Amino acid sequence: MIKVNTDDHPWQSGMTVRNLLDEKVFTFRHIIVRVNSEYVPEEDYENYVIQDGDDIIVLHLMAGG
Amino acid sequence: MERYLRNHDAISASEQTLLATKRVLVVGCGGLGGYVIEHLARIGVGHLRVVDGDVFEESNLNRQLLSSTMNLGRPKTLAAQQRVMAINPLVKTEAFQTYLTAENAGELLAGCDLAVDALDNIPTRLQLQQSAKESCIPLVHGAVAGWYGRVCVIQPGDDLLDLLCPPGCELSAEEQQSGTLSFTAALTAAWQAAEAIKLLLGKPALDGEILEIDLLRASVEKIKIKKTPN
Numbered sequence A: 001m002i003k004v005n006t007d008d009h010p011w012q013s014g015m016t017v018r019n020l021l022d023e024k025v026f027t028f029r030h031i032i033v034r035v036n037s038e039y040v041p042e043e044d045y046e047n048y049v050i051q052d053g054d055d056i057i058v059l060h061l062m063a064g065g
Numbered sequence B: 001m002e003r004y005l006r007n008h009d010a011i012s013a014s015e016q017t018l019l020a021t022k023r024v025l026v027v028g029c030g031g032l033g034g035y036v037i038e039h040l041a042r043i044g045v046g047h048l049r050v051v052d053g054d055v056f057e058e059s060n061l062n063r064q065l066l067s068s069t070m071n072l073g074r075p076k077t078l079a080a081q082q083r084v085m086a087i088n089p090l091v092k093t094e095a096f097q098t099y100l101t102a103e104n105a106g107e108l109l110a111g112c113d114l115a116v117d118a119l120d121n122i123p124t125r126l127q128l129q130q131s132a133k134e135s136c137i138p139l140v141h142g143a144v145a146g147w148y149g150r151v152c153v154i155q156p157g158d159d160l161l162d163l164l165c166p167p168g169c170e171l172s173a174e175e176q177q178s179g180t181l182s183f184t185a186a187l188t189a190a191w192q193a194a195e196a197i198k199l200l201l202g203k204p205a206l207d208g209e210i211l212e213i214d215l216l217r218a219s220v221e222k223i224k225i226k227k228t229p230n
Helices: A017-024 B002-007 B013-019 B031-043 B076-087 B105-109 B122-134 B160-164 B182-200
Strands: A002-004 A007-009 A031-035 A038-040 A055-060 B023-027 B047-051 B092-096 B114-117 B139-145 B148-154 B209-214 B219-224
Touching: A002 A017, A007 A017, A017 A031, A017 A055, A031 B160, A055 B148, B013 B182, B023 B031, B023 B105, B031 B047, B031 B076, B031 B139, B031 B182, B047 B076, B076 B092, B105 B122, B114 B122, B114 B182, B122 B139, B122 B160, B139 B182, B148 B160, B148 B182, B182 B209
Parallel strands: A002 A055, B023 B047, B023 B114, B047 B092, B114 B139
Antiparallel strands: A002 A007, A031 A038, A031 A055, B139 B148, B148 B209, B209 B219
16 A cells, blocks of 8 residues: 555555556646655656555645735 | 624634734735735734735736736735725735845845745745745745645745755746636635734644645645655
8 A cells, every 4th residue: 555645545566656647647737746755757757666655745836826 | 803803712812912913924916915915914914014026917807806907007016005904904014016036035024923925936936935944934835726726834944845846847837737716816825824824823833734725626635745855
């Protein structure tokens, strides 16, 4: 099991950040991903492998006022 | 005082007196700032220092409380000052028609108990965070994009914005494509104002957490977040 923001989410061996974003249907064009507080750049989404128990934060990049 | 009768007992008499002694800097008088200023003036914060270098445009009318067809082309800070005077003349307002910069931020923050980030761009938000840290002043951050809003409290040294806006992302935020809706700005600003009042009164406020508001799914998440040690 992994944690995504405030929710528990099933973990699968070999799952990548990209797999997770697809599963969770995060559709925003600009997303910030942190795994255990570490920033994951977009170019690493395909290769960054999530481990069981990881704490993942997925946020929209927004700055409007 | 009858004006504040309906603040009681949510705000005690002594807390009401305390609020009258407080000075808050609101940076940005647009979608978020207009509502933040409205709330802080009505509840009775004694001093408001409002900052914005912009004038109203027609595209502001969909969401900015202080804008009207009557004041297009006029300074946002002037509208803010007039609005506060009209709803609560007990509140002293200082208006600065300028943009916050590294050069003027210290002067704008001087003497303030708290700052509210109601800006619309990442570089100036990061500058405000840095300047508030240097002035040891807590900062209430708010941002909106379409149906989504975000609020967090940034204590000096927390640098939470560094986590929300990693290097290189300054020009690609979501609202540039998804726009900004009136109720999103109003709700997010209301939450900012509530956090501001709690901080001014010494009540527990958001701490190392960000509030993610999703009006499309009617949900609010409070996400724990901490700075990466590096």
